[in-house]
Amino acid sequence: xxxxxxxxxxxxxxxxxxxxxxxxxxxxxxxxxxxxxxxxxxxxxxxxxxxxxxxxxxxxxxxxxxxxxxxxxxxxxxxxxxxxxxxxxxxxxxxxxxxxxxxxxxxxxxxxxxxxxxxxxxxxxxxxxxxxxxxxxxxxxxxxxxxxxxxxxxxxxxxxxxxxxxxxxxxxxxxxxxxxxxxxxxxxxxxxxxxxxxxxxxxxxxxxxxxxxxxxxxxxxxxxxxxxxxxxxxxxxxxxxxxxxxxxxxxxxxxxxxxxxxxxxxxxxxxxxxxxxxxxxxxxxxxxxxxxxxxxxxxxxxxxxxxxxxxxxxxxxxxxxxxxxxxxxxxxxxxxxxxxxxxxxxxxxxxxxxxxxxxxxxxxxxxxxxxxxxxxxxxxxxxxxxxxxxxxxxxxxxxxxx
Numbered sequence: 001x002x003x004x005x006x007x008x009x010x011x012x013x014x015x016x017x018x019x020x021x022x023x024x025x026x027x028x029x030x031x032x033x034x035x036x037x038x039x040x041x042x043x044x045x046x047x048x049x050x051x052x053x054x055x056x057x058x059x060x061x062x063x064x065x066x067x068x069x070x071x072x073x074x075x076x077x078x079x080x081x082x083x084x085x086x087x088x089x090x091x092x093x094x095x096x097x098x099x100x101x102x103x104x105x106x107x108x109x110x111x112x113x114x115x116x117x118x119x120x121x122x123x124x125x126x127x128x129x130x131x132x133x134x135x136x137x138x139x140x141x142x143x144x145x146x147x148x149x150x151x152x153x154x155x156x157x158x159x160x161x162x163x164x165x166x167x168x169x170x171x172x173x174x175x176x177x178x179x180x181x182x183x184x185x186x187x188x189x190x191x192x193x194x195x196x197x198x199x200x201x202x203x204x205x206x207x208x209x210x211x212x213x214x215x216x217x218x219x220x221x222x223x224x225x226x227x228x229x230x231x232x233x234x235x236x237x238x239x240x241x242x243x244x245x246x247x248x249x250x251x252x253x254x255x256x257x258x259x260x261x262x263x264x265x266x267x268x269x270x271x272x273x274x275x276x277x278x279x280x281x282x283x284x285x286x287x288x289x290x291x292x293x294x295x296x297x298x299x300x301x302x303x304x305x306x307x308x309x310x311x312x313x314x315x316x317x318x319x320x321x322x323x324x325x326x327x328x329x330x331x332x333x334x335x336x337x338x339x340x341x342x343x344x345x346x347x348x349x350x351x352x353x354x355x356x357x358x359x360x361x362x363x364x365x366x367x368x369x370x371x372x373x374x375x376x377x378x379x380x381x382x383x384x385x386x387x388x389x390x391x392x393x394x395x396x397x398x399x400x401x402x
Contacts, residue, residue: 100135113264277382
């Protein structure tokens with residue numbers, strides 16, 4: 001039998017050779033001096049070899065222990081060499097299917113069709129929170145306990161809301177995985193770990209008497225022309241804030257007086273046409289005339305390759321005295337309330353707001369987008385705002401009057 005001293009003293013020769021130990025175990029030495037423990041055995045009439053490991057990394061004592069395990073497998077009719085190869089294959093799959101590797105593929109596949117704010121938030125949660133904690137872990141080994149610890153850590157560092165959206169990002173990654181990975185969705189299973197603070201009120205709709213006061217306050221704001229025009233366009237189009245401030249010029253057709261928002265930028269993932277009134281077209285023309293070169297209608301002040309920050313308009317509303325009273329989202333409810341009270345078709349209003357049809361049976365038969373009626377309605381709405389800003393009394397803007 002071999003000893004550790006004999007194994008260590010073995011020198012390379014011109015041809016490979018082996019030093020036998022016992023029960024089929026031997027030390028294999030190459031002409032370059034590499035030494036490895038090997039085990040020859042027969043299974044189903046065929047000779048097979050198991051490479052146990054390199055010497056001296058694997059000592060003689062450890063090699064004998066692994067030999068005993070391998071011989072037990074052979075006695076059961078199982079090839080230890082094939083078991084080892086299968087384990088290596090699983091390890092390779094695990095390395096390929098780590099949270100980081102799959103997260104990068106997931107982000108890359110979705111970022112091209114998502115909004116800039118989605119991309120910024122997803123990338124931040126992945127790189128700042130998810131990858132440092134779980135990035136090198138095989139996706140199938142991530143447990144609800146792992147996610148819960150991460151959620152609690154983020155909540156402690158940056159608040160419950162950040163932790164909530166980080167968890168949703170991780171849940172979205174798990175949701176996209178093929179079933180063959182058998183990963184489940186541990187991020188979904190810990191959704192009640194933290195309690196979200198109650199959402200801040202979005203602000204009520206403005207009344208007809210309050211609209212001109214707000215418009216005057218916004219006009220007096222000593223900020224960038226782009227910001228003031230963004231507020232004006234919010235009121236004229238009642239688009240969602242991010243739909244407006246992240247709009248590229250490629251979506252705006254001034255000659256056709258239309259703004260076409262593609263499906264990937266819409267909350268309901270359906271393309272949306274916004275008819276532009278004469279006043280809205282004029283606002284876009286003023287924006288075109290402003291200095292600067294950007295693909296975005298409202299470029300970021302610090303980096304024109306990006307759109308305006310999502311918080312900019314909210315801060316302006318606060319600064320002009322409407323904090324907690326009226327928000328950018330309130331422009332939509334203001335227009336909806338006024339137009340409904342004035343008799344416009346509620347289906348046309350809902351289409352203009354890009355709301356989904358709540359009545360699924362009705363939606364199945366209602367394919368009209370009411371575009372012509374919406375064109376009239378949007379022009380009447382713009383004229384109504386101008387009239388109020390000019391000091392006119394509260395007037396009707398019903399479809400009959402239009």
